Amino acid sequence: MARNKIALIGSGQIGGTLAHLAGLKELGDIVLFDIAEGMPQGKALDLAESSPVDGFDSGLSGTNTYEGIEGADVVIVTAGVPRKPGMSRDDLLEINLKVMEQVGAGIKKYAPDAFVICITNPLDAMVWALQKFSGLPANKVVGMAGVLDSARFRYFLAEEFNVSVEDVTAFVLGGHGDTMVPLTRYSTVAGVPLTDLVKMGWLTAERLEEIVQRTRDGGAEIVGLLKTGSAFYAPAASAIQMAESYLKDKKRVLPCAAHLDGQYGQKDMYVGVPTVIGANGIERIIEIDLNSDEKAMFDKSVASVNGLVDACKKIQPALA
């Protein structure tokens, strides 16, 4: 059986890390695409030269033309501009919307059967625009945010409790940004909800709120430290988990920015919700009951995403 083909649109910090992880996990042959000449070819060659050491068989190549992504099974999009200190994800909107238009056209022409994972920020608006520009079915176009946000939450909690990250689960809803909604009653240590851990004296409600806020600000914390770019290891690992669930039909339950068509009372929008990812893409959106506080936070997050989508429609009226 031929190997799967994974196309990475954007071969910068995240793109390079995606290629490395996809190679190490032998997910398939990997094509790195970028507008910068030589860079995707250079990264592909460097990574290919690591394959004898690590013992993986993945074809790696770089390209500057969309023909190179022809027939891809998975496309992961990081093309665009990342945040610099002081910039919000939303500041990136106008530049990255134009990039999504080009990328969407390239995918439509050369990889219309792919499962497409968007990472470019501002995430929820960009994945919405990418789905429109590409014309691919909505269940095959998804945004990576929730896996990363919940990984950050899990890491901070594991550090706080001095327990393994493996035993901490986290549940994060809503847009990728300052309005994301970490659900503490569905986040657990070995099945025990955080709300119970507060009662058990493992941490105070105030400390939990601090950790929740640190999770919301997780991306900005990294931007502030790196100064020249934004996070790339954890975003890449998160998108690879989603790609693997699709390629291996694992049916993982993962929080993703998915297209809502009535779920959670929303129509034709992308926002972070729990999903099942399998061979048919987003196979199910899990609708959970929200209490009134959670609903208020979720609605605020939805309003913020809708504001960005409206801004996209103003910039590119064809999207309206």
Ligand code: APR
């Ligand atoms: N087509 C293809 N690639 C493009 C285009 C385009 N129109 N415009 C820019 N790029 C490429 C750049 O040349 C660069 O190599 O996208 C790559 C982006 O890489 P980095 O600048 O290293 O950014 P990265 O850290 O990988 O983040 C990418 O993900 O998390 C988000 O906010 C982040 O939107 C940003 C994206």
